Amino acid sequence: MPKSPRKRALTSPHDALFQWTFSQREHALGLLKAALPQPVVAAVRWSTLCIEKGSFVDRALRSRHSDLVLSARMGAGRIYFYVIVEHQRDVEALMVFRMGLYMMRLWERITRDRPRLTELPPIMPVLIHHSDTGWTAARAFQDIVAARGPERAALLPHIPCFELLLVDVSAGRAGDVVEGALTALGKVVLWCLSVSGDDARLEREIGHVAAALDEVLRAPSGLAALEALLRYLLATHERLSVQKIGGILEKAVGPQAQEAIVTELDEIERRGRAQGRAQGRVQGRVQGRAQTLLEVLTARFGSVPAEVSARILAADEATLVTCTTRVLTAPTPQEVLGDGGPRVSPARRPPARKRARRT
Known part of the structure; x- marks a missing residue:
């Protein structure tokens, strides 16, 4: 059974939900199969998929990006999947450059751990994006290099060449995702990211994931998943109460899943009351x-x-x-209180009079 999302202390609600969900192998497997080109999906030995340790995002940017590194066997070697989810609502023009930096850091670690390598393993850069406009910036690294004249053709062989694999979950964007490959929880999480902060869309579009949500909540790990989803929705829809969000979810699911929602809401309220009493005792x-x-x-x-x-x-x-x-x-x-009293400067002695020299 997955660990409770309370165990993770992460930088943002987006990070918490994304990491908790896709650090579970079955959901990561579904996400990659849904996003990757079919020839790659066919070539990878998915039974060898594993989650790699470590993050390559700059500390100062962790409130805006979070990353997840996975790898699997492909042919005689391994392929790595570098997945970033954005936490911002704007399009970052140089995101493909940042992705290039993170990929280089991953290759650096691989070669440090395996110094006898003579070839680098492939890395697939996957960006999960959600914004009001959808992705509008360059996806290919060579497109952000400022060389537009006749010299460009001569320069291109000397410029890094790779392209982001984009999963755009913004409103109205399909993002080239094969939804049938996603797990039920994967579908619900990507949808939650897409409606983040938009209360009207949350209520209006809940029906799009009703069947997937019902499946999630009826599973043995349903309560842990529900806690993760509720924490995310409460953090990203601050104007809506626990009861309102619970009511929106209840309308979309069947009786068994409704019971799970009611149970979790009761638990949230119980913890809230207990926390309030504890804070009251400390304050008193x-x-x-x-x-x-x-x-x-x-x-x-x-x-x-x-x-x-x-x-x-x-x-x-x-x-x-x-x-x-x-x-x-x-x-x-x-x-x-630790404040020293006013200090009195010692009285200065008047300058001594010079004695007149005797002549």
């Missing part, structure tokens, strides 16, 4: 510490400046514990 404990500290300060110093009082009431628990240890030795209320 912090307020109690603050009031006790103010009473001790008043008993010791007679009065507490308004600024000191306000800072204590706004402090977190760790700060209050530190202040409590200082209260018996600090000479002023300000120093209880």
Whole structure:
């Protein structure tokens, strides 16, 4: 049974849903068979498909892209599949350049691990894209190199040449995906990515994945999948309540799947109440510490400046514990907070008068 999506602490809801789903071999297999050219699908020994460790996306860009690397046997060697899902709603003009960088990093790691290689294994670059406009930028690396004159033909043999394999899940785009190859969960996840942030489309188009969603929720791993889907939908449709999203899903599925949705919604509400109670207990404990500290300060110093009082009431628990240890030795209320008192500069001595020289 797949691990709960709560186990993964990732950079964004898109990353969490994508990684949780397609890091499971059966769903990754369906995605690749749906996206790749048929001759490649026929040549790969899919029983050898495995998930590779590591990410090649720059740390600063992980809020915009997430990647997944897979490999399988093909012929006498291996083929690698480098899959990126975009988290942004705009088209990045130089995305094919970034993909080239990531592919080079993967080849670098492969050659470092296998220094006796005399040929590089093929890498298929797959981009999963969703935006308001659909993909409008270049897909081929050579198309982003600025050489448009008669010299271009002479330059092309010296320019890297590869093309993105695009899976465009934007509204109204087919993306050249063979839907029949996708698993039910794969279909639902790609659809969820496509309607991300669009509340009207979520409600209007839920019927497009009704049969797939029903199949997902009736499976043995249905509750884990439902939790992942609900977390994603709640994070990307912030104006909709848990009950509203649950109601939209319930209308699209059969009675057995509806029961799974109701069960998961009850669990979400139960966790929410428990979290609220825990936060309330912590808040009450912090307020109690603050009031006790103010009473001790008043008993010791007679009065507490308004600024000191306000800072204590706004402090977190760790700060209050530190202040409590200082209260018996600090000479002023300000120093209880760690503020040194006003420093008095030592009086400067007047310059000594020069004695007149005796002549």
